Amino acid sequence: MERPHNFSAGPCILPLEVFEKASQSVIDLDGSGLSILEISHRSSAFVEVMEKARSLALEHLNLQNKGYKALFMQGGASMQFLTTAYNLLEKKAGYLDTGTWASNAIKEAKNFGEIEIVASSKESNYNFIPKNYSIPQGLDYMHCTSNNTIYGTQMKSFPDSDETPLICDMSSDIFSRDLDFSRFGLIYAGAQKNMGPAGATLVVVKEDILGKVSRTIPSMMDYKLFIKKESMFNTPPVFSVYVSMLTLEWLSRNGGVSAQEKKNRAKSELIYSEIDRNSLFEGFTGKEDRSMMNATFTLNDESLASRFDELWKSANINGLHGHRSVGGYRASMYNALPLESVEVLVDVMKHFEKTL
Amino acid sequence: MERPHNFSAGPCILPLEVFEKASQSVIDLDGSGLSILEISHRSSAFVEVMEKARSLALEHLNLQNKGYKALFMQGGASMQFLTTAYNLLEKKAGYLDTGTWASNAIKEAKNFGEIEIVASSKESNYNFIPKNYSIPQGLDYMHCTSNNTIYGTQMKSFPDSDETPLICDMSSDIFSRDLDFSRFGLIYAGAQKNMGPAGATLVVVKEDILGKVSRTIPSMMDYKLFIKKESMFNTPPVFSVYVSMLTLEWLSRNGGVSAQEKKNRAKSELIYSEIDRNSLFEGFTGKEDRSMMNATFTLNDESLASRFDELWKSANINGLHGHRSVGGYRASMYNALPLESVEVLVDVMKHFEKTL
CATH class of the missing domain: 3.90.1150.10 (Aspartate Aminotransferase, domain 1)
Structure with missing residues (x-):
C-alpha cells in the first residue's frame, strides 16, 4: 500500500528511512541481538545514543561551545511550561500570548510569580503575531512561542532582549529554519514534530541563566541536575531519544x-x-x-x-x-x-x- | 543470531512477539500505511490503544468497577515521587524506607509536608524488609515500594491501613504476582519492567482519595485532570503506551x-x-x-x-x-x-x- 500523504499536526510524519531503521532496531539493535526496547539505559550502546542525540541537537542549532547544554527530559512542552518557571521565575516574567500553548504556559507559570503579558493577539483569536512591543525592565525572563500550530502563525523575528533571557517554546518548528539561536537563553521542544516520537522533550539551555531562584527545585524539574546527570537522572525515554537521534542524523545527511x-x-x-x-x-x-x-x-x-x-x-x-x-x-x-x-x-x- | 538471555534490570526483556508486532507497527500500523510514530494521538486508532491499555491494566489488577482509574503519565517513578506528594500530602505522610527508590521518594516529598519514616532497613544497606511496625495515626497516606531492584528484596505482605491510603511504587513487580490490589489507594509504575518501553508511567488511583489538598496542583501533575482528560491532557508517549498495550494483551493471552x-x-x-x-x-x-x-x-x-x-x-x-x-x-x-x-x-x- 502506498503511504498516505500525512499532514498530521503532530505526532507527525518522520523520514521513512528513520521508520525503517527504528523498526529494525525494535527487533535487533545493530546486530546485538537485543531490541532497543530491552537494553539498559546505562549500557554503552545507549549512552552513545544519548550523547549523539544531545550533541547533534546543539550542532544543528549552531550552539556548540557557546555555554549551552542540550538535555532530554519527559512530559512535552506542557511539562516545560512548569519546569521553566520552577527553574527561572523568582519575581516576575514576561510572556507573549500568541495562542493556546502560550496561554497554557502563562497559566502554569502564574503559580510561581508575577506574569506580565507583554503583548497578545487573543482578541482576534490569535490570527496574527503581536509586534511593536518592547520588553519591560526587571523581568526574570521573557517567554515566547515561535510557531503556533493551531492558528498557523509563526514568529519571523524575535524581541531584542540583551538583558533578559529569552525563553522559547519551539516545539513545532525546531530544526525547520535557520535562526541566531544564541539569542535565546533557553529553547524547549516536544520531540513529536521535527525530531522524533512523542515522549522525549529537548531542552537547550545556556548554563549561566540557571541557579538564580531561591526555591527548592524538585529533582525531575531541575535543569542543573539533568545537566550534571547527562539527562540520565532516571531512566530516560530510551526509544524516543533513539529515534530523535536517527532523525537528527537524517537531517545532517540532508544538509x-x-x-x-x-x-x-x-x-x-x-x-x-x-x-x-x-x-x-x-x-x-x-x-x-x-x-x-x-x-x-x-x-x-x-x-x-x-x-x-x-x-x-x-x-x-x-x-x-x-x-x-x-x-x-x-x-x-x-x-x-x-x-x-x-x-x-x-x-x-x-x-x-x-x-x- | 540467537537472542541473548537478557537479565537486564530495566529497561528489560519484553515478549518477542511484542517486539515483532511493535517493529511492524513502526512501519505500518494495522494496514493503515502509517507508522505508529506518525499518527495523531487524537486519531481513533490511538484513542482505542489508550483505552485498551488503561482497561487492561485495571483488569489485570482486578480493579474494574471498584472506583479506580488507570492513567498513563510521563517521567517514570521519579516523577511520581513528586506527583503523589503534590496531590496527596497536606500535612504529614509515612514512608517505608526500603532502598534507594524509597529514599528518593522521601526526599522529593519532604518539600511538601512532614515525612515520618515509619520503618527503615537503611542501616543494613537495605538487605531486608522491615516488619513489625504499625502505621501511626493521622497520616495523609503511607508510602511503600513493593520491590527493590537494587537490593533484590520484595514485600511479601503489606501494612494494614484501613484509614490511611496506602500508596505503592510497584515499578519493578507490577503484573508479576497476584495481590489484593484493592488494599491500595494508589499504585504507580514506570513501564520499563513488566509493561513496556521506558517513557510511559502507569498510575492506578482510587478516585475518592483525591481532591483533599489545599495547594494548586500543576496541570501536568494533576491526577484529577488526567482522569478528566483520559490521560490525554497533552500528547502522551504514544509508542510506549502502544507497546504497553501489546504487552498487557500478551499477558491476557497467557493466563x-x-x-x-x-x-x-x-x-x-x-x-x-x-x-x-x-x-x-x-x-x-x-x-x-x-x-x-x-x-x-x-x-x-x-x-x-x-x-x-x-x-x-x-x-x-x-x-x-x-x-x-x-x-x-x-x-x-x-x-x-x-x-x-x-x-x-x-x-x-x-x-x-x-x-x-
Missing part, C-alpha cells in the same frame, strides 16, 4: 537546518499561493505571520466541506482537518513531509475548483 | 497475573536454590524477603569474578552485573524472561563450580 529551510519554504509557498489564488479558500492568518509549518485555511462556503473532504481523502491525504478551536483545514508540513505531498494537495484544491 | 506468578516463582526458586546450594555464591538479602524479580548474589571469593564473568558472557547472557551500590550479580527475571534463560544461568553456575 542540515538551512537546506531544510529551503525545502520548507518551497512547500509553504506552494500551498499559500494556491490558498490565495483559489477563490474557494481563504487563509486564516495575516500573510506576514504565516507559518512554514502549519498552513491554516477555510472554505469560503462551508457547505462544500463534505465534497472537499471526500476529494482529499480519496487522494490518500491524511490529517487535514483543522483544530477544533479554529475549524477548517490545516496542512502541517513538517521537515519530513515531501514536496510531492503538497503538490498532491494543491492538485486536489485545483481539481475541486474545476468540479464546481 | 494473566496468576499464571505469570507461577512462572516467576519457578524461575526464582531455580536461581535461589542454586545460590544456596553452590558454595561459591551467597545471596545478598534475607531469605524471607527475596525478590521474585531480582535475585542478588555475590561471589564468596571476589578474585574469581573475571572467570565467572567470562563464563556467563560466553553463554550469551546479558546484564548480570549488580548495581554499583551493592556489587556482585543481579539476575533480573521479569515476566518476559523465559525459564530457559534461568536454566542456562544455573548451568553456568554449576559448571563454574566444577571447573575450580
Whole structure:
C-alpha cells in the first residue's frame, strides 16, 4: 500500500528511512541481538545514543561551545511550561500570548510569580503575531512561542532582549529554519514534530541563566541536575531519544537546518499561493505571520466541506482537518513531509475548483 | 543470531512477539500505511490503544468497577515521587524506607509536608524488609515500594491501613504476582519492567482519595485532570503506551497475573536454590524477603569474578552485573524472561563450580 500523504499536526510524519531503521532496531539493535526496547539505559550502546542525540541537537542549532547544554527530559512542552518557571521565575516574567500553548504556559507559570503579558493577539483569536512591543525592565525572563500550530502563525523575528533571557517554546518548528539561536537563553521542544516520537522533550539551555531562584527545585524539574546527570537522572525515554537521534542524523545527511529551510519554504509557498489564488479558500492568518509549518485555511462556503473532504481523502491525504478551536483545514508540513505531498494537495484544491 | 538471555534490570526483556508486532507497527500500523510514530494521538486508532491499555491494566489488577482509574503519565517513578506528594500530602505522610527508590521518594516529598519514616532497613544497606511496625495515626497516606531492584528484596505482605491510603511504587513487580490490589489507594509504575518501553508511567488511583489538598496542583501533575482528560491532557508517549498495550494483551493471552506468578516463582526458586546450594555464591538479602524479580548474589571469593564473568558472557547472557551500590550479580527475571534463560544461568553456575 502506498503511504498516505500525512499532514498530521503532530505526532507527525518522520523520514521513512528513520521508520525503517527504528523498526529494525525494535527487533535487533545493530546486530546485538537485543531490541532497543530491552537494553539498559546505562549500557554503552545507549549512552552513545544519548550523547549523539544531545550533541547533534546543539550542532544543528549552531550552539556548540557557546555555554549551552542540550538535555532530554519527559512530559512535552506542557511539562516545560512548569519546569521553566520552577527553574527561572523568582519575581516576575514576561510572556507573549500568541495562542493556546502560550496561554497554557502563562497559566502554569502564574503559580510561581508575577506574569506580565507583554503583548497578545487573543482578541482576534490569535490570527496574527503581536509586534511593536518592547520588553519591560526587571523581568526574570521573557517567554515566547515561535510557531503556533493551531492558528498557523509563526514568529519571523524575535524581541531584542540583551538583558533578559529569552525563553522559547519551539516545539513545532525546531530544526525547520535557520535562526541566531544564541539569542535565546533557553529553547524547549516536544520531540513529536521535527525530531522524533512523542515522549522525549529537548531542552537547550545556556548554563549561566540557571541557579538564580531561591526555591527548592524538585529533582525531575531541575535543569542543573539533568545537566550534571547527562539527562540520565532516571531512566530516560530510551526509544524516543533513539529515534530523535536517527532523525537528527537524517537531517545532517540532508544538509542540515538551512537546506531544510529551503525545502520548507518551497512547500509553504506552494500551498499559500494556491490558498490565495483559489477563490474557494481563504487563509486564516495575516500573510506576514504565516507559518512554514502549519498552513491554516477555510472554505469560503462551508457547505462544500463534505465534497472537499471526500476529494482529499480519496487522494490518500491524511490529517487535514483543522483544530477544533479554529475549524477548517490545516496542512502541517513538517521537515519530513515531501514536496510531492503538497503538490498532491494543491492538485486536489485545483481539481475541486474545476468540479464546481 | 540467537537472542541473548537478557537479565537486564530495566529497561528489560519484553515478549518477542511484542517486539515483532511493535517493529511492524513502526512501519505500518494495522494496514493503515502509517507508522505508529506518525499518527495523531487524537486519531481513533490511538484513542482505542489508550483505552485498551488503561482497561487492561485495571483488569489485570482486578480493579474494574471498584472506583479506580488507570492513567498513563510521563517521567517514570521519579516523577511520581513528586506527583503523589503534590496531590496527596497536606500535612504529614509515612514512608517505608526500603532502598534507594524509597529514599528518593522521601526526599522529593519532604518539600511538601512532614515525612515520618515509619520503618527503615537503611542501616543494613537495605538487605531486608522491615516488619513489625504499625502505621501511626493521622497520616495523609503511607508510602511503600513493593520491590527493590537494587537490593533484590520484595514485600511479601503489606501494612494494614484501613484509614490511611496506602500508596505503592510497584515499578519493578507490577503484573508479576497476584495481590489484593484493592488494599491500595494508589499504585504507580514506570513501564520499563513488566509493561513496556521506558517513557510511559502507569498510575492506578482510587478516585475518592483525591481532591483533599489545599495547594494548586500543576496541570501536568494533576491526577484529577488526567482522569478528566483520559490521560490525554497533552500528547502522551504514544509508542510506549502502544507497546504497553501489546504487552498487557500478551499477558491476557497467557493466563494473566496468576499464571505469570507461577512462572516467576519457578524461575526464582531455580536461581535461589542454586545460590544456596553452590558454595561459591551467597545471596545478598534475607531469605524471607527475596525478590521474585531480582535475585542478588555475590561471589564468596571476589578474585574469581573475571572467570565467572567470562563464563556467563560466553553463554550469551546479558546484564548480570549488580548495581554499583551493592556489587556482585543481579539476575533480573521479569515476566518476559523465559525459564530457559534461568536454566542456562544455573548451568553456568554449576559448571563454574566444577571447573575450580
